[in-house]
Amino acid sequence: MASVETTIPEPTRVTSPERPPTRAKREAQPRGHGRPALLFLAPFLALYLLFIVGPALYGLVMSFFDTSMVTSGFGQFAGLDNYAEALTSSDFWAALWHTIWFTILTTPPLIVLALVFALLAERASRARWFFRLAFFLPYILPSAVVALIWVWMYTPALGLLSRTMTALGLAEPNWLGDPDLAMVSLAITTVWWTLGFNFVLYLAGLQDIPRDLYEASAIDGAGPWQQIRMITLPLLARTTSLVVVLQIIASMKVFDQMYIMTQGGPNFATRSLLQYVFDVGFTDFRTGYAAAASTLFFVVVLAVSTGWLVMTRRQEPEL
């Protein structure tokens, strides 16, 4: 999924479609544009119905059947059995918890570090391209590449991180092999990988703050710290709420890192909800049950984003 929100107010020319057209225009434009509109919408809508709306409904129906990957047809009607099974399955709840745990581990550092780095970059007079390169470059790498590099970093005894720990005289942690540590290691990788995105959003937010506010505060004798506290942070609230919701949703959808780096292990300690769907649907062939688990996953994501929307709306009515 992709999420959107405009961060920068656009000089929109508001022209309400309901505005009564002038006589001249009425001649040029017939009252309705039903036919051309349909033609313009058709290519998108056709694909949209076929590959988004259709599968969504198909999946919903499937979730009430014991559908199997290796047989055709829906299979036996199961009623709410699939949902009941998922909600009573300890594996499902464990996967949900791992997803939430991953979100908890990644979201705060991804927001705080991105904000700090952006604030620092804002004050650096030169070499901005270098910061953008360093922080943003990882974000555009494919997950598989990131995983390969970090598995090598974490390799026991030989990896760079393992060696650094040993060189510092610390016990070498079993980064990906220890069930308690594996998720933290995946979180570190993820912070490295995706921080650049939030960094760029914050940089843009910073550029929107009018210079004269700083100048005025300087006249009042405000130092850099006060400026950050009194001006920058409050004015970044909008950006922050956007970053937070995008980040939480992205973290909830985690799959790639686990699939490649730990395969959900050790002993399923890092299996995310999406990988659970993948496992039951495509490894165990239980397509119907996987569809039910997908639906529950969708409900969780929806609940999180709606919850966040309601919360931020209440705090900031103008958002």
Place this chain on the structure above:
Amino acid sequence: MATLTFETRALTTAEARRNVASADRRTRIFNRCCTGVLVAFALLWLVPLAWAVDTALKPNGETTNPTWAIENPTLASFRTLLAEGDILNWYAASFFTSSLVAVGTVVTASLAAYALSRMRFRHRLLAFWFILIGIMIPNQVLIVPRFRELASVNLLNTYWAVIVPQIPLAIAVFVFKQFFDGIPKDLDEAARIDGAGFFRTYRQIVLPLARPAVSAVAIFSFVWTWNDLLWPLLALSNPNIMTIPVGLATVQGTYGIRYADTMASAILGALPLVLVFLLFQRRIVEGIAGTGLKG
């Protein structure tokens, strides 16, 4: 939004000048510290990439050396991989699918957005909301039914299985519509009065003005398709037509532990997008800043 409170007492000119001067000095020192700290972090951020390059340039046998120094620099790992040929096939697959998705997304989404922005027809609002709902449905939720759907029409294991489902991108319609709404209607209305049809207005007036939106949507759908793992992992099983992420994630080197080769494959897998990034750096960054697009 929080309100700002400043001291309202009127300052004398001398006070103000003194304040500014001392603030300037403090700010300069502070800024220099900031730069220093950030440079340290930026270098830290580059370490994994540098380490990957460093490893890839060593012979396989020397990758267990605990040093950054490369005693016998070699491109052997890159040569081995290119000779095996898999990665070239994966390049082709990634390039082909990503380009077509980018083109398809731009065309379909901008057409739909144009209708929503410029035409009056019944159920316009309904159509708009109907498409907006699509933004709320994560692609990942749809993998199970989509797989069965494409299996039933025998499209699995072709590029089309990767391309076609990724074209309808609701978010892109939204981005285009917002952009079109910001373009003054006088321009295209004038053209329409001159007798230009909707398509010509769209093609010759609105679309050229919407270049920033076009490039943002094109670049992002390209990068997302290039980097997507989950769906192509399901759709492509023939190693010859796998995309780069799928190939790297599923096909294993047969020779046991060869870290230099592994890192070389990571670097080769990353290379095209790094080039794209270097070429379009500013546009990518501005695209994110402007639309908050996130995969």
Place this chain on the structure above:
Amino acid sequence: MIGPPRNALTRRDVLRATLLGALAATGAGCSAVGAGLLDTGPAPGTLAYWNLFGGGDGVRMQQMEDSYRAANQAIDLQAVTLAWGNPYYTKLALATVGDRPPDVAVSHLTRMKTLAAGNLLQELEPEDLARHGMTAGNFNRRAWEAGLVDGKAYAIPIDTHPFVLFYNTEICAEAGLLDATGKLSPIKGADQFVDALTKAKQVTGRYGATHGINSDTASPWRLFQTLYAQLGGEVLADEGTRVVLDDDKTKQVLDFLRLLTVEKGLMPGSVDYQGAIALFATGAAGFHLNGEWEISTFQAAKTPFSMTLVPNIFGGDYAVQADSHCLVLPVRPDQDRARLDLALGFVRSMLDQSRTWAEGGHVPAWQPFARSEAYRQLTPQSEYAAAADAAVYDPPGWYSGSGSNFENVMGGAVGAVEAGGMSATAAIAQIRSKLSHLASTAPPA
């Protein structure tokens, strides 16, 4: 706003991007692109083969593929190694459902049945097999029979890979556990096993034996299954739809394992797979329980070691947990006699190279080699060949087999008992509740 127009995609940018793309596409050649666009199907004369072997097995499989290529130069063998375990089986199933499976694929015997139940595998007709000299009598009987589904063959076993006992020859010599020929004196019964481990522990000063426990469900399950089967116990019946766990026998085995780890400290109760190997390789333990494939690891580590059967602890009929690698032919839409013969010819070539494969520790299923003098000379590999005839495979069931949910449930509980974190009674209750949940779920195939 997305950006001022001066930052828009210019013609020059598009040109640059196109150049870049053209470069990539030219470099890549067009054959693969064609396949991706049109799904033309495999070219005649190509043979796609998938396996999941890494490490030492991977190197040996590579040798076998190369010698096949050398002998069949007209055939373009496209061998692909995919990530081991569930990802491999998932990909195999997806490829088959998507009508583009490999011609031949490796599978574990215990996972093969789920694939067969899903109609993903071709039935192998006796006359087709006979054309390539493959008859039931030419295979290890146990492996062959374990591969039958409703009496029909779907898989050609190439080996049996049993759970075995590795022993450090120097430590065991010092502990007085070797016989005159330098082999481990036979160990019979629980008391002798405890005694042997105790003596080894006195020599090493650390442990008598090791096996993987932490975040490794397979090893505890393999050990448990070996001992439990020696008591004649079974876990599942009726294709996995019924749980027939025998509480008394289970408790007997679990209590014994607890005695070795928690009570007597003869085995570490908290060590992972790699750690257990490292302890044995560095002489911190006299014995190591694991699959025979780790032979390459210890050879590379220059550990003074040999291998033998896991002893018969409980005195019943001898039994040991095992699985087999086998070759299967996934169902394909374009199957004809020529493709079938091509595939079966490749299978036969793999069997003919059983020696290479056996060097990696696996007990050959191909009897012409297994009965040969050459194999008898191969030590320590042939020392535990008898395990193939006493092999106990994971019980049939859609959720069972190597690396499956079933092994996770069983191994997780057994490992928790060995680590001292759970009582035998609690473990039995946990196994029962988790297994009955799986057993009551309708099989997806």
